Structure formats: structure tokens, C-alpha cells
Amino acid sequence: MSGQPHSMPEFPERIDKALKDQQLRGALRYTADRLYNGRKNAMADLNAQAAEDLSIGTLHDLKKRAREIKEHSLKNLDFYLQQAAANIEAAGGTVHWAASAADVIHITQEICHRSGAQRVIKAKSMASEEVFLNHALEGQGVEVVESDLGEYIIQLAGETPAHIVIPAIHKTRRQIADLFGEVAGKEMPTDTPSLTAFARETLRKKFMAADVGMSGSNFVVANSGTLCIVTNEGNGRLSTSVPSVHIAVVGMEKLVPSMEDLSVLMALLPRSATGQKISTYFNMITGPRRPGEPDGPEELHVIFMDNGRTNLLGSEYEEALYCIRCGACLNACPVYRNIGGHAYGAIYPGPIGAVISPLLNGLESWNDLPQASSLCGACHEVCPVGIHLHDHLVSLRAKMAEQGKDSWGWRVAMRVWMGLWLKPWAYRLMSKVGYHGLKFFAKKQADGREICTDLPGPFKGWTNTRNFPAVARRTFHDRWADLEGGESK
Amino acid sequence: MTTKQEFLARVADRLGRSRPATEAPGWKPSTPLPTFGLTEVEALVERYRTEMDKLSGKTYRVSSLEEVAPKVLEILAASGLQGSVVRWEDPALDGLDLDKQLEGAGYEVVPFKPCHNGRTLVEQAEAAVAGITGVDAAIAETGTLVMGSSRLGEANAPGRGRTVSLLPPLHIAVLRKEHIVYSALQIFQRLAGISMPSQVVFASGPSRSADIENDLSIGVHGPKQVHVIIV
Numbered sequence: 001m002s003g004q005p006h007s008m009p010e011f012p013e014r015i016d017k018a019l020k021d022q023q024l025r026g027a028l029r030y031t032a033d034r035l036y037n038g039r040k041n042a043m044a045d046l047n048a049q050a051a052e053d054l055s056i057g058t059l060h061d062l063k064k065r066a067r068e069i070k071e072h073s074l075k076n077l078d079f080y081l082q083q084a085a086a087n088i089e090a091a092g093g094t095v096h097w098a099a100s101a102a103d104v105i106h107i108t109q110e111i112c113h114r115s116g117a118q119r120v121i122k123a124k125s126m127a128s129e130e131v132f133l134n135h136a137l138e139g140q141g142v143e144v145v146e147s148d149l150g151e152y153i154i155q156l157a158g159e160t161p162a163h164i165v166i167p168a169i170h171k172t173r174r175q176i177a178d179l180f181g182e183v184a185g186k187e188m189p190t191d192t193p194s195l196t197a198f199a200r201e202t203l204r205k206k207f208m209a210a211d212v213g214m215s216g217s218n219f220v221v222a223n224s225g226t227l228c229i230v231t232n233e234g235n236g237r238l239s240t241s242v243p244s245v246h247i248a249v250v251g252m253e254k255l256v257p258s259m260e261d262l263s264v265l266m267a268l269l270p271r272s273a274t275g276q277k278i279s280t281y282f283n284m285i286t287g288p289r290r291p292g293e294p295d296g297p298e299e300l301h302v303i304f305m306d307n308g309r310t311n312l313l314g315s316e317y318e319e320a321l322y323c324i325r326c327g328a329c330l331n332a333c334p335v336y337r338n339i340g341g342h343a344y345g346a347i348y349p350g351p352i353g354a355v356i357s358p359l360l361n362g363l364e365s366w367n368d369l370p371q372a373s374s375l376c377g378a379c380h381e382v383c384p385v386g387i388h389l390h391d392h393l394v395s396l397r398a399k400m401a402e403q404g405k406d407s408w409g410w411r412v413a414m415r416v417w418m419g420l421w422l423k424p425w426a427y428r429l430m431s432k433v434g435y436h437g438l439k440f441f442a443k444k445q446a447d448g449r450e451i452c453t454d455l456p457g458p459f460k461g462w463t464n465t466r467n468f469p470a471v472a473r474r475t476f477h478d479r480w481a482d483l484e485g486g487e488s489k
Numbered sequence: 490m491t492t493k494q495e496f497l498a499r500v501a502d503r504l505g506r507s508r509p510a511t512e513a514p515g516w517k518p519s520t521p522l523p524t525f526g527l528t529e530v531e532a533l534v535e536r537y538r539t540e541m542d543k544l545s546g547k548t549y550r551v552s553s554l555e556e557v558a559p560k561v562l563e564i565l566a567a568s569g570l571q572g573s574v575v576r577w578e579d580p581a582l583d584g585l586d587l588d589k590q591l592e593g594a595g596y597e598v599v600p601f602k603p604c605h606n607g608r609t610l611v612e613q614a615e616a617a618v619a620g621i622t623g624v625d626a627a628i629a630e631t632g633t634l635v636m637g638s639s640r641l642g643e644a645n646a647p648g649r650g651r652t653v654s655l656l657p658p659l660h661i662a663v664l665r666k667e668h669i670v671y672s673a674l675q676i677f678q679r680l681a682g683i684s685m686p687s688q689v690v691f692a693s694g695p696s697r698s699a700d701i702e703n704d705l706s707i708g709v710h711g712p713k714q715v716h717v718i719i720v
Contacts, residue, residue: 078509097496150700234711259681286685292647294607314503
């Protein structure tokens with residue numbers, strides 16, 4: 001599965017649509033700012049507390065250590081997968097191995113079919129979004145209900161998440177009230193307490209009636225076989241405590257060797273995601289319920305999922321598997337902040353999505369996403385595990401070009417450009433051509449600068465959204481020559 | 490379908506190995522984790538209360554076990570809710586005289602006794618106005634309660650329910666002050682030394698969400714109120 005539906009409009013059209021949606025851009029700015037500042041304050045507090053020996057370490061120390069943990073886990077992933085599987089099985093769980101999205105779907109359908117499950121309740125899980133699990137189960141006649149409030153909203157709207165952490169970042173309360181109103185069969189008030197109360201009541205019934213609870217897992221501790229689920233609402237607890245079967249879909253890169261390693265990553269994840277020191281709930285699951293325990297699932301199924309992750313493993317992009325899905329790079333990215341998640345089209349948006357979407361699905365899909373970056377490096381700066389996202393984006397652009405994924409016109413233009421820029425005489429000639437060519441389109445500004453605001457032909461794409469400064473009559477080379485001449489006198 | 494062998498072979502291949510590794514090289518991070526935080530009990534209690542306050546959780550201090558049940562009644566009365574109460578069947582709640590006093594005040598008490606199929610109990614938890622639990626530990630740095638599905642370090646101590654602290658609108662927890670530690674790291678280190686219960690939950694304040702226009706709302710799926718009585 002390439003994960004790229006054919007019916008989707010081209011990337012530039014998707015961007016255009018997002019940029020014209022002022023409501024979307026306002027909502028994005030507001031929420032991304034809050035999350036960005038929340039993270040910033042949480043990290044400042046972490047560092048201040050570390051200075052007084054009151055926290056586990058500075059951001060710098062934690063990031064360094066987190067990178068060591070992830071590097072070690074991935075370099076020995078074959079061992080840790082076996083260790084985790086053995087421990088999950090020893091605790092009474094069942095482990096399944098899924099190379100592809102199709103495998104995940106098949107395994108889940110099998111489990112539902114065998115246990116006669118009609119109703120599935122889901123905690124928030126990007127892994128299951130990645131394989132379009134809901135659609136597949138519904139096709140089998142199984143009711144699937146998302147229980148994270150944001151996921152529930154977008155499920156009702158028939159959409160995919162617009163943000164890794166805040167799926168309904170783009171929805172207004174009016175739209176949410178309308179969606180809930182359709183379920184309720186009556187007009188809904190738009191205040192947050194009423195909407196939350198409605199969701200609680202509706203979903204509580206779904207939790208109680210569900211045969212299967214599904215979740216992802218933020219981390220898996222290999223030496224104990226423990227799944228770890230981070231939530232604020234409690235959906236990660238309910239879906240793993242009430243239904244009699246629990247299925248967890250786990251990206252294979254989620255493994256950490258030990259509890260101590262977990263403490264480092266858990267110090268980073270909530271702070272990076274929402275600015276919280278710790279999420280409201282963090283539950284650690286080791287096997288199904290034990291004899292005599294009154295509640296909890298009777299069966300636990302863990303599906304370890306590859307789905308393209310081995311494309312990154314052992315490659316120059318391995319580091320992208322360090323990602324703990326905090327979403328901090330989305331909130332910091334000037335592109336994401338303006339176009340939001342849906343314009344990317346892929347399940348994982350933002351800088352991390354632009355890196356991993358083509359790698360997970362094959363370079364023939366999502367190959368325009370790496371262009372959606374100003375390469376400013378803000379993503380790298382906020383990444384709790386220090387992924388060099390901007391470097392990977394450049395490298396992917398180079399790969400696409402090498403493999404001839406760029407358009408014919410673009411390739412020719414770049415070749416001509418390279419030919420001219422390689423020869424000093426041609427370069428100088430071009431700066432003269434540029435000066436004379438742009439002179440006619442330039443307008444003098446109040447501050448004396450010459451600016452082109454409306455260029456013709458293929459250059460229109462540039463001046464549609466920003467200005468282009470005219471080429472100076474006297475180039476830098478000319479002025480440098482003057483300076484050198486002056487000094488030698 | 491993929492077999493375990495095929496899956497692992499692909500991973501090993503990408504890592505440059507001809508077959509999956511059967512052990513990992515001994516590994517030490519470049520710097521050890523620091524020792525940090527408060528140790529003095531009163532300071533820990535204060536920090537815990539401060540953090541819970543920030544999370545909209547409520548804390549109370551009582552000086553003896555006899556004061557717990559009246560405090561529970563006070564909390565229930567203030568909530569204005571009437572109905573049944575579920576609770577752990579666990580030594581953590583022994584000697585509190587809870588059942589007698591609660592029943593005396595008109596609340597039906599349902600203990601989560603060890604059993605084979607607790608579906609009825611789960612339904613009773615769903616219908617209850619409050620769930621009363623003990624606590625294995627609390628984390629002062631983050632205002633967190635730590636609760637295992639069985640007592641930490643005792644693999645077969647099943648008289649607890651995951652849903653007692655989850656389904657009712659009120660969660661009332663009884664915490665002994667000497668069980669408060671400073672950091673999550675201390676808990677993780679403790680868990681590393683024991684056989685893990687089927688579930689260990691860290692709960693920090695009432696259930697919350699900011700999924701509607703980033704507006705904070707309390708009480709989404711889990712409890713709407715969390716009350717911690719510190720003995």
C-alpha cells in the first residue's frame with residue numbers, strides 16, 4: 001500500500017486550498033503557538049530545576065542520552081524485538097509480526113473474527129492510522145469507534161488527523177457541535193463543557209459495549225515486555241481495561257531496553273508534546289489480566305509492525321526512527337503552521353512526515369513533500385531526540401533529483417543554471433542579463449530599493465506570494481574589485 | 490502472512506547481520522542518571538500537594554487512620570452525588586472502617602474482590618459515584634499517583650480493580666505520606682527490580698483534554714475529580 005490515494009489533488013493545489021482557508025490558518029497559529037510556548041516553558045523549567053538538583057537533567061543532557069538509547073536500541077533491534085516478544089509471551093500475551101499494512105489488517109481481522117467481535121473501541125494510535133485500519137474493519141462489518149476526543153471528532157467528519165498530537169486542530173467548536181448534533185439528533189450547544197460531556201456519555205456506552213479495545217504503544221520496555229501508553233483523557237486506560245480483548249499495534253522502533261531508559265524518554269515526551277511535565281495518564285501493560293484480577297482484558301495481542309521501517313534501518317535516514325511522535329517539529333515549522341496537516345496528504349505531516357512518508361512508502365510516493373520546507377532548522381532545534389530533519393530533507397531532495405523524479409522542465413532549468421554558474425564569465429554575463437532583464441519590472445520603493453512585485457511567465461509563481469529584489473547594477477564582484485583596487489593604492 | 494523468522498531476518502539483514510542477534514552488547518550510557526530531588530518527608534508532601542493543586546486535583550491531610558472515613562464522607566457530601574461506591578479489596582484500605590461508615594451514611598459499598606470474571610464489578614464501577622483506592626506510591630515532582638493492578642512486588646495480590654480509579658466520576662485515593670517519592674525515575678527503578686503487575690498506572694490529576702479549540706476541559710473519559718487523602 002503506497003498510502004497515497006489517487007483521488008487526491010496535487011500538492012500545490014492542496015497547499016493553495018489551505019492557504020486560502022483563513023479559519024484554518026487562524027486555528028493553526030493559535031494552537032501551534034500554545035504548544036510551542038508550552039514546550040519552551042516546560043524545557044526552561046526543566047533546566048531551572050536541574051540547576052537545583054530537582055529534575056532528572058537539563059534538556060541538553062536528556063537529549064544526548066535519549067539519542068544514545070535510541071541508537072543502541074535500533075542497532076540491536078533484532079535482539080530487543082525477540083526479548084520483548086519472549087517477555088510478552090511469558091506474561092500471557094500473544095505476539096504477531098506484520099511486515100506490511102496488509103498484514104496488520106489481516107491479523108486484526110482474524111482476531112476480531114475468531115473472537116466474534118462486533119464492536120471495537122480505539123485509543124489514539126498513529127500506527128493504526130498509518131494502515132487505515134478503521135476502514136478495513138468496517139468493511140468486515142465491525143463497528144470501530146475512536147475514543148480520543150480529537151480522533152472521535154475527525155472520525156465523525158470522515159477525515160484523517162491534521163496533527164500527530166491534536167488531530168482536530170483545524171475544527172472550530174461550531175463544526176464540532178454540528179458533528180455531535182448529527183449523532184445526538186438534536187441541536188448541540190457550542191460550549192466546551194457541554195461538548196465534552198456529550199462525548200463522555202456517548203463514548204462511555206461504546207466502551208462498555210466494546211468487544212475489543214485497540215491501542216498503539218508509545219514505548220515498549222524490552223526486558224519486561226511492557227507496553228506504555230500516554231494519554232490525557234483516559235482513552236488509553238479505558239480501551240485497555242474494559243473490553244475483553246486488547247490489541248496493540250506497535251511500530252517496531254518503539255522498543256527501549258529498560259525502565260531506566262524509559263524514564264529518560266518519558267521526561268521528554270509530554271514536555272515536548274504539550275508542555276506537560278507528565279501526561280495525565282501513563283499506563284504500563286505487561287500481559288493480560290492475571291488469575292483472580294477482577295478486570296482487564298483476557299487476551300492481549302501485540303502486533304509488531306514494520307510497514308517500511310526497515311527501509312530506514314541501517315540507512316543514512318536511520319535517525320528518523322528515533323522519533324517519539326511528540327509533534328514539536330510540526331508546531332515549530334513555518335510551513336506546517338501555515339498549511340496544516342491535511343495539505344501534506346500523508347498520515348504523518350510536518351517536517352518528520354516529509355522525511356518519513358517517502359521513506360516508509362517508497363520514494364515514488366510523497367516525493368514532493370521534502371520540498372515543503374524552508375530548511376530553517378527550527379524542527380531540529382525543538383526535536384527532543386535531535387533528529388537532523390533539515391539535513392534529511394535536503395538529502396531526500398537530492399535523491400529524488402538523482403532518480404529523475406523531478407519534472408523535465410525543472411531538470412533542464414537546473415542543468416542550464418549549473419552550466420552557467422560553473423563558469424565565471426558566464427556567471428558575470430548572467431548578472432548583467434539579470435540586471436537588464438529585471439530593470440523593466442522593478443519598482444522603486446520609498447526606501448530606495450528596487451523591487452519586482454509582478455514578474456511574467458514562469459517567475460509569476462514567485463511574485464504571486466513574495467517580492468523579488470531587482471539585480472543591482474553594480475554587482476558585488478564590481479564593488480569588491482573597487483575595494484581591492486583602493487587598498488593597493 | 491509474515492512469520493517471526495522472516496520479520497527478524499529482514500531486520501537483521503538491514504543491520505548487516507546474517508542472522509538475528511541473540512544478545513545485545515553490554516551497554517552503558519555515557520553519563521549515569523543523576524541522583525536528585527527531595528528526600529525529607531514533609532518537603533515531599535508539600536511538593537506533592539503543590540503539584541496536585543496545579544493539576545486541579547484536591548489533597549487533604551489527616552493525622553490518623555480514624556480520620557480517613559469521615560474525610561471520605563465529607564468529600565462525597567460536598568460532591569452532592571448519591572449512590573454506590575466501589576473500592577479496592579486491599580490491605581491499603583484495611584482498618585479504615587470505610588464500609589460501616591459509608592453504609593451508615595446511605596452509600597452502598599461494592600468491594601472489588603478477587604474473582605474469575607469481574608464483568609459485573611466493572612458494570613458496578615461504571616454505575617458508581619465514586620471509586621476508593623489505595624496507592625502504591627506517589628510522585629512529588631509531578632503530582633502523580635502510582636497504582637498497580639496488584640501490589641508492587643507481589644505477583645499474586647489481585648484484590649484490586651483497574652476500573653475503580655477510572656470509571657466513577659470521583660476518584661478518592663488514600664495515600665500514606667511515607668509512600669511519596671520525589672521522581673518518576675525512582676518508580677521506574679523500583680519497577681525494574683520486580684516482576685511487573687499486569688498494569689501499572691501513573692495518574693496525575695483528573696482526566697483532561699484540549700481537543701476542542703485548545704480549550705482545557707476536565708473529566709473526559711476518566712474521573713472528573715481526584716481527591717487524595719494523605720495520612
